[in-house]
Amino acid sequence: MTDQTTKIECQNLSKIFKQRSGKVQIPVLESISLSVVENEFLVIVGPGQCGKTTLLRIIAGLETPTTGKVFLDGKEVTGPGPDRGMVFQKYTLFPWKTVMGNVEMGLKIGGMSKRQRREVASHYINLVGLQGFEKAYPHQLSGGMKQRVGIARAYANNPKVLLLDEPFGQLDAQTRYLMEQETARIWSVEKKTVIFVTNSIEEAVYLADRIVTLEGKLPGRLKSTYVVNLPRPREHIDKEFLEMRHTITKETELLL
């Protein structure tokens, strides 16, 4: 990481969810300040219900923070936009679109001509290893393949930042390992600034340049930061890998 341009800057974010009546208030996030530099792979780790998805959705612009601001390249984030690409835990593909139709959707919205966007989309379909499945519909694909489409769809739109919200949470262990490898490979081929949310410490150590942990109960606060300097590609059973995992596990409530 030689390039140290700040891409994403979160300033003192907090979020309180109010129920309709306004009587019950649930504080979800509190005083989160965080910055991500260009082409950095940041992983946010925390147990379930700790506010990590909310944090990512605020950065995406899908939720508004109760206090604080998010900046992308120095400009305040006020809503969702194509400069951030999102990969969802539940895939959230458009079921009426083929793999090709899903991957090229962002480009279509951006007004790119059909021939051009086919070309770009094909490139990313190949990158995620789905060549030959261009005409398949999402319901014909396995979970891992669906998430490959999700990643290709986000990548194809050429966002400045890629946001991944527990993208492999619904996959079985084998597929999950494979997809982690694939994510590392794709990221090494086409570098991006990435914010990746997960509840798996192992996944975090495998993928991250830097890991931030959130506290295990609401409201979510930042707990610690770990810089992962292990060489890539990483091995799950390397001594340093296991030591890193051990250190983080000891300091968090997660038993992973």
Add this chain to the structure above:
Amino acid sequence: MKTTMGHTVSVHAASHGNGKGTAAHIGKVVKNRYVLYFVSIVSLLVIWHFSAVIGESSKYMPTPAMVLTELWRIAHENLAGKNLLGHLWSSMHRVLIGFAIGSLVGVPLGLFMALNRYLNALVKPIFDLFKPMPPISWISLAILWFGIGEESKVFIIAIGAFVPALINSYNGIRLVDPALYDAIRMLGANRWQTMIEVTFPAGFPALFAGLQIALSVAWSCVLAAELVSARSGMGFLIILGMTMSNPAMILSGMVVIAITAYLITVVLSNVEKWVCPWKVELPQ
């Protein structure tokens, strides 16, 4: 295809003189879905036949064979100026016009109500008041307003088709998975693009289901309307059978009505496969 192959295999096994193989073969045939369908239909016809020939009952209950003969007769002979196909077309004609009017009003209104909450708040209370009224309960008013001609029947059918067309297009749009909106907005879509790329395609299957229901409601409405007053149509044919005390004619009409309704369903579900190839098929 699969079943046929299964048959060949087990026939081979049986021909080797293996007693166990024969039993397995019989078991397989008995459990075959199409064999069971056949058994089901044949038993219905047999039970029907014998219940019709016992005692005096065939006066009121014709046998299946009598119904077939009657079908053949009314297909060729003119009743009130039309043969069976002519009457079927009279009903179909009314259904198509009424269905078209009902869905052309219902679908857009449902869409607008789902998209605009002010319009929804204005229209929904009125609609909820009218919704539970069976369409046929309008028949007396319809005859007073439009006379006993085509208009009153089309009116009833249009009302019958309007309700499910509106409800389903409304719900289809309202129940779109909000996560899909997140996804399209993250790709940079504005409000118009969101509507074109997510709202309409996501709501379409429910809208289409609404049209399917509307068409079958329209089909039952036309019969009800024709039973009350008509000089043509399948409902008229049944009433004619009653006044001529010809139960075979009534049953012939009912059979044709059922087959028509079934064909409409088959055609529409094939149209659906064509327009929604992405919809997950339910196993039978």
